[in-house]
Amino acid sequence: MKTPGLAARIAAAIGNEIREGRLAPGTHLVAQIIADQYAVSRFPASEALNLLVKQGLARKVKHRGVFVNDLSPAQMAPAEIEIDLIEKTYALLADDVLEGRLPQTVSATLLRENYGLTQAQVQTLLTRIVKEGWLEPRSGYGYAFTEMLTSPDALVQTYRMRRALEPSALLEPSYHIESSVVQRLRGIEEHLLNGGIETMSAEELYDRGVNFHEAIVGASRNPFFLDALKRINSIRRLLAYRSMGSRGRYFQQAREHLEILDLLERGENEEAAAKLEVHLSTVIQNLDDIRPLLEGRSVQ
Structure with missing residues (x-):
């Protein structure tokens, strides 16, 4: 499952370097070097490394760090298309919240049907919004939008x-x-x-x-x-x-x-x-x- 946002964009950029052969198998990926390269803090850089590991583009070696993997043919396809789709959906959803077009409580099913996403894509979107703090899981069922400025x-x-x-x-x-x-x-x-x-x-x-x-x-x-x-x-x-x-x-x-x-x-x-x-x-x-x-x- 891919997570959109800053970490995902960094991961996508590094993933393309891996696919294009600019980062060879076995290359050591260091969070601080990535943070400096993209002018960000270590947190999104570390998140990007975790995404690369989840995607199979890199592996984590205990006590040593994260290293580039050999890629299978299926791993050679770029990830930007799905990231772009979720980014655009995020913007649409944010605008709907500001304009009061969504109820206070929503479900994953409602969001999937409203925005034409797959179940995995909806979960990716929900994970990001919950992490940003303007949506929270309800005990039992669904999600509720938290207090937000709308004027x-x-x-x-x-x-x-x-x-x-x-x-x-x-x-x-x-x-x-x-x-x-x-x-x-x-x-x-x-x-x-x-x-x-x-x-x-x-x-x-x-x-x-x-x-x-x-x-x-x-x-x-x-x-x-x-x-x-x-x-x-x-x-x-x-x-x-x-x-x-x-x-x-x-x-x-x-x-x-x-x-x-x-x-x-x-x-x-x-x-x-x-x-x-x-x-x-x-x-x-x-x-x-x-x-x-x-x-x-x-x-x-």
Whole structure:
């Protein structure tokens, strides 16, 4: 069973390298190297390796790691077609949720019939959505959609809350951000400015922003700041995806993220907090410009 999303796209790309002979049988696949290559954290890189093992394209050797397998003829076919189908269905389903076209409780059968998927494809879709936190299994039967933001006004309110919360986290007496975290975050932002903004999926862009803000807030060593931010992020995902139909503003956001990292690295936390407050205020202003997009209408 294939899982769509960031990990699956990485796995598909590596799988194609294997099928095309660019990664020979026996090649050692290292999660950190893959994470660096695709400018992601180790988690999706490790998930991608697990997918390659499940697909039979690689094998896991105890105490040694993951290695490329010899392929059978049946394994030579690319996996992108099914991934693309599930990605498109995910987008349709997300839009149906935002527009209230689905009931609060759904079954796998209903989704299979609504979107013309196989049982395996529906299970793949359900696994992803449950993992993202906006659908949860009901005891006994079916799935229920969790609380989600469905209006632009509500999304603006989350940013106003974040503007009050996040800069304060940077001023905590216990604040300390590891240099390795700064370097990892900087690499992702530089990747965005070097073309990633145009090529990354909505999911990847969203996760990149979530990871940046949760990392700098988490460095406060005050778990209450991070818990509050995670709660906000868990309920704004779908509207955030819709907002990514307009990507020009991400160049400015990436540059501002880099400026905040530079200030934190120098220990200038008060300046970083002030910059972060301005950064979030700018995002709030930008949301007004894309309100039609957030409401499911085209931006003129």
